[in-house]
Structures are given as structure tokens and as C-alpha cells.
Amino acid sequence: xxxxxxxxxxRGTFIIMVIIAHALETIPGFEQNHQMSTxxxxxxxxLGVKMFFVMSGYLITKLLLLEREKTGRVDLKDFYLRRxxxxxxxxxxxxxxxxxxxxxxxxxIFTHYSLILxxxxxxxxxxxFFLSPHPEDKGNWFLGHFWSLSMEEQxxxxxxxxxxxxxxxxxxxxxxxxxxxxxxxxVITFLCFPASKxxxxxxxxxxxxxxxxxxxxxxxxxxxxxxxxxxxxFHNISLIAAVAIFLFILSxxxxxxxxxxxxxxxxxxxxxxxIMILLYWSMYVPSSVSKFFNTRIxxxxxxxxxxxxxxxxLFLTTKNDFWVNRFPQNIIVAVVVGLGSHYFIEKPVLKLxxxxxxx
Numbered sequence: 001x002x003x004x005x006x007x008x009x010x011r012g013t014f015i016i017m018v019i020i021a022h023a024l025e026t027i028p029g030f031e032q033n034h035q036m037s038t039x040x041x042x043x044x045x046x047l048g049v050k051m052f053f054v055m056s057g058y059l060i061t062k063l064l065l066l067e068r069e070k071t072g073r074v075d076l077k078d079f080y081l082r083r084x085x086x087x088x089x090x091x092x093x094x095x096x097x098x099x100x101x102x103x104x105x106x107x108x109i110f111t112h113y114s115l116i117l118x119x120x121x122x123x124x125x126x127x128x129f130f131l132s133p134h135p136e137d138k139g140n141w142f143l144g145h146f147w148s149l150s151m152e153e154q155x156x157x158x159x160x161x162x163x164x165x166x167x168x169x170x171x172x173x174x175x176x177x178x179x180x181x182x183x184x185x186x187v188i189t190f191l192c193f194p195a196s197k198x199x200x201x202x203x204x205x206x207x208x209x210x211x212x213x214x215x216x217x218x219x220x221x222x223x224x225x226x227x228x229x230x231x232x233x234f235h236n237i238s239l240i241a242a243v244a245i246f247l248f249i250l251s252x253x254x255x256x257x258x259x260x261x262x263x264x265x266x267x268x269x270x271x272x273x274x275i276m277i278l279l280y281w282s283m284y285v286p287s288s289v290s291k292f293f294n295t296r297i298x299x300x301x302x303x304x305x306x307x308x309x310x311x312x313x314l315f316l317t318t319k320n321d322f323w324v325n326r327f328p329q330n331i332i333v334a335v336v337v338g339l340g341s342h343y344f345i346e347k348p349v350l351k352l353x354x355x356x357x358x359x
Contacts, residue, residue, distance in 0.1 A: 004062075006282040007055060009293025011302030014048030015309060019331060021045025022316035026327040043252040047271065049148055050210050052305075054275045056152060057159075057214025064163050065222050074164045083156060086306075089349045090341055091149065094310050095120060098142060106320060110139025119143045122153040125202040128195050138319045145313045147202045154204045155211050168219055175216045179269070182209040186264040200264060213272040217280070227284075234281045247274040307346050308338035 021042045024030055031038045067074050095116065101109050110116065112134055118127045125147040134140070163171065186206045189196050201207045220226065233239060251271055254262045282290050292298065301308070315324050315334040324333045 004059075004283060006290045006293040007059070007279070008299040008302035009290075009295065010051065010279065010282055011055065011305040012298040012300070013293065013302075014051050015301060015305040017041075018045045018048045018309065019312050019316065019334060021048075022312060023327060023331050025318055026316060026325065026330055028327070039256065040248075040252060043255070044248060047247065047275070050271060051275050051279075052148070052309075053152070053210035054214040054217075054272060055279060057155075057211035057216075058218045058276075058279070059214075060156065060159070061163070061215040061218035062221075064160060065168070065218060074160060076160055076164065079160050083153075085349055085352055087149070087153070090307050090310050090346050091146075092120075093341065093345055094314075097314070098139075108138060109142055109320070111137045112139065115139040115143050119146045119150075122146075122150040124150040125154075125199060125204070125207075126150075128199060141317055141319050142313055145309065147199075151202065151204050151207060152211065155208055159211075159215065168222060172216065172219050175212050175219065179209045179212050179216065182206065182212075183265050183269055186268070190260060190264055197260075200260075201268065207268070209269065210272045210275075213276050217276045230280075231284060234277075234285050240278070240281050240285075243274050243277050247271060247278070304339050304342035304346075307342035308335065311338040311341055 021044065024038055024041060064074055064079075098109055098116070112131075114131055115127075115134075115137065116139070118124055118131060124143065162174070166174065182205075186200050189203070189206050190200050196203070196206075251267060251274075255267060281287075282293055312334040315330045315337070317325060319325075324330055
């Protein structure tokens with residue numbers, strides 16, 4: 001499948017926001033002196049992760065639809081092989097790096113090997129169910145970002161199997177049903193499982209609707225008359241501005257005011273929908289924003305966003321006090337290591353992945 005206009009640039013923009021959000025604590029005095037700015041920057045970084053979820057669901061479903069259209073079927077074995085080539089090399093290189101650091105320079109980079117085990121089996125977002133809490137363990141930070149990768153991999157064990165069993169219209173009904181019921185699951189989990197309260201947005205059964213919204217967008221887009229029916233709305237600049245203001249300003253204010261009462265019921269759902277509307281706009285409507293997304297440097301950062309996301313966690317923290325963890329060089333080191341991982345590890349392996357490409 002050809003690369004879709006603007007999406008790499010959207011990835012690039014939001015990986016920058018994730019990096020900035022994580023780097024704030026390493027800027028001396030910033031969080032204490034600029035609390036409201038810190039809140040909005042961190043919130044935008046969190047929206048960046050949600051954006052990755054929505055986009056991931058959209059792109060994977062788009063690929064599955066194209067493969068079924070082109071070949072008449074979806075080869076599940078090849079799908080999972082492609083996922084392995086895409087995810088495993090950078091992921092396990094990072095895990096290996098943590099082990100080497102523990103055995104050599106940074107023996108306290110994590111304490112409990114059980115955290116490594118949970119991470120490599122992509123169960124980080126459910127670890128509170130079967131591991132004792134160890135809040136003092138630095139591994140909670142250095143492995144903590146794998147909650148998002150865990151949710152994605154759990155989802156992609158289930159979604160392709162569901163996809164091959166049903167036609168597009170039935171899939172739309174299934175997805176809409178799950179998206180509508182997930183706020184209820186969030187509330188039940190929050191009220192009935194106190195240990196899960198901090199992780200309600202991280203678990204598949206309570207946060208997976210972000211990926212499903214992307215899947216729904218691809219399924220709806222494939223329907224007849226999509227452009228004729230809906231494209232006019234994406235050209236309505238007032239509507240797009242209202243969605244952006246809601247997502248980046250109003251929704252964070254409502255979260256600050258009402259917390260879980262807002263987020264778990266309608267907040268997460270409205271954010272996911274808003275992200276998908278803005279993604280449609282960036283793909284379909286030429287603008288100065290889409291022009292920015294398609295600039296070479298922003299697009300390249302987007303292409304390398306997975307490696308950048310994996311490796312930034314090692315440097316953008318005060319858990320260690322090495323030169324590479326101090327601002328501003330920590331940002332430079334994180335970007336250089338992430339890009340190096342992409343060009344020298346991820347990209348060569350992706351060439352092998354192309355052997356299993358159907359579209």
C-alpha cells in the first residue's frame with residue numbers, strides 16, 4: 001500500500017510532542033514554575049499516544065481490506081509474520097540494552113526480572129493483576145511505555161481473526177457495538193477493581209476503543225459514496241477548528257475539572273472521535289497544516305516514530321543522573337539513538353517483511 005498523505009507527518013508531529021512531554025521533568029524547575037503549561041503539554045503527549053492508536057487501527061484495517069480486495073482472502077500467517085518483523089527487532093534490542101546496562105553500568109535500572117518477563121509477553125497493561133506492586137523499581141519507568149505496545153499487540157491477536165470471519169457491514173456493527181459499550185466497561189472496572197483505577201486507559205477491554213475508532217474509520221471510508229457524503233464536512237474550517245479546540249483545550253479542562261467522571265464516560269470516546277476527524281481532514285483537505293505534515297523532516301520523523309518512541313524512555317528521565325539524561329542533550333541523544341535504531345535495525349529488517357507483503 002502506498003503511503004497515505006500527511007499521516008507520516010502527523011506521526012512525526014506527535015512523536016515530537018511525546019518527547020517534549022517526557023523531557024519536561026528533566027528541565028530544572030519547569031514543572032514547578034509552569035504547572036498549567038506542564039499539564040497541557042503532557043496532555044498533548046498523551047493525545048499523541050491515542051493518535052498512534054487511532055492511526056494504527058485505521059492503517060491495519062486499510063491493509064486488510066486491500067488484501068482481501070486484491071487476493072480474495074487475508075493470509076493470517078503472513079499478517080502475523082509482518083507484525084513480528086515490524087515490532088520485534090527494535091523491541092528486543094531495547095530489552096537487551098536494559099539487560100546489558102543492568103549487568104554493567106546501571107545495576108538498579110530495574111530490580112525485578114518479573115518486569116522484563118511481563119514486558120516481553122506484552123502483558124504490561126495488565127501486570128497489576130498478577131504482580132505485586134514495586135513502586136520503587138526503576139523498571140516501572142524504563143519498561144512502562146510498553147503498556148501501549150502491549151495493548152496494540154493484544155488487539156492484533158484478535159482483530160485479523162475477527163476481520164476474516166465477517167464482511168465489512170457486519171464488522172461495522174461489531175465495532176460500533178464495542179465502542180458504545182466500552183465506556184460502561186471503563187466505569188465498571190474503575191468501581192469494582194480498585195487496583196485497576198490508574199490503568200483504566202491502558203487495558204485493552206477499557207482503552208481499546210481508540211484503536212477500534214481507527215478500524216471503523218477505514219471500514220466506513222471503504223463504503224460507497226463516502227467522499228460524496230462526508231468530504232464536504234472536512235472542508236468546513238469552522239467545524240475542524242471547533243474539533244481542534246475541543247481536543248486540545250476544552251477536553252483537557254473538563255478532565256482537570258471532572259477527572260474520571262468525564263474521561264471514563266464520554267471524554268476518552270470524544271477524544272478518539274475528534275482525533276479521527278482531524279486525521280480525515282489532514283488526509284483529504286489541502287491546507288498549510290497538511291503542507292507542514294508533508295515536509296521532509298517531519299515525515300521522516302514520523303516514519304521513524306516507533307524506534308523514537310521505544311528509545312526515548314531511556315534518556316528522558318531523572319531516574320538516572322548521567323550526562324545523557326540531562327537537558328537539553330538528552331533530547332538530542334534520544335533522537336539520534338532512535339533514528340539510528342530505525343535506519344540500522346528497523347529499516348533493514350522491514351525489507352524482509354516485504355516478502356510477506358500482499359498489497
